Amino acid sequence: MPRSLPLRCPACRREHLYAAQSYPCACGAPVAPALDPGAHAVAVPHRIWEEEWLTLCCAACGRRSQWPRPELGCPCGTVLRVPVAEEDPARPPAAAPARAARPAFQPVTIRTARDAVTAAALYLRWLGYRGIRRADQRPPSGIGLAARGLVAQVDPTVRPACPRDVECLWLTAMTESAGCAYFSLAGYDPEARTRADALGVPLFVLDLTGTPQPVNDHADALAHRGR
Structure with a gap:
């Protein structure tokens, strides 16, 4: 083309x-x-x-x-x-280069909001992201993290994330030309999950052991392939 x-x-x-x-x-x-x-x-x-x-x-x-x-x-x-050639969703993506097997993720027990941020940062590092730091732009709720090629939001509150939370993270990632990921302690309401699926935002739930659990296909794919 x-x-x-x-x-x-x-x-x-x-x-x-x-x-x-x-x-x-x-x-x-x-x-x-x-x-x-x-x-x-x-x-x-x-x-x-x-x-x-x-x-x-x-x-x-x-x-x-x-x-x-x-x-x-x-x-x-x-x-x-501008007219574009739509991709065939049935066409398999190009094979990614082979990677060395990752060691098992070592979680930290979550007792405080700081522990939740630490768990998310460790998980991102385990996925292969480097230069993890507090994000320059503060999200509407929770705590923002940034790494090379990625912005993440960690929500340690007891309120499930809503569609606006997901959209704000996605827009921040678009502004920075980066990928994104959302980590929530309380999970996501159904509309937030639907919006994340449409926008391609990986959603993870932080369990109290400190191990992020994928809750949509985008998160499954990120967890499987890493950075």
Whole structure:
């Protein structure tokens, strides 16, 4: 598929050349949508959240993440939706390079909020993330952690996480061009889990032994492959 595509504005008939923008996967490899030379650009009359995002597969690690659907602004004021070749969800992702077996995770018993943060940080390190620190941007609830290529939120409260918590973490990760993960002591309400599944956010529950337990497919995949 081409990395650049000639486009014609349907409103003013002006010609444009669009070059596909790449995004950094959490593994560090660039990910870019495949442009569809057989389709035409269409005007965006109004915004619909579900139509704003594409699920793209990283060819290096096989990670599937959501990224903004490409658009182009014409000088006439029309916003053009760039045609892309949709991925086949049945197509298996590229095989990731072989990794050495990880040792078993060594948890810490959770008695305090600080213990919950420590458990999440240790787990991220076990997954292969480095440079773990307190995040510069404080989340609306809980405590933020950051590592190379990832932002995480640790919620040690007794309130299950809500959809807004998940969306705020995801938006922070998008701003930083990073992956993300959510760790909660009290779990997640059903709408939060649904939103996380749609946005590709891994959700973990911290049990009192200090071992994060995956609660959705994205978390299962992260726990299995690591960074």
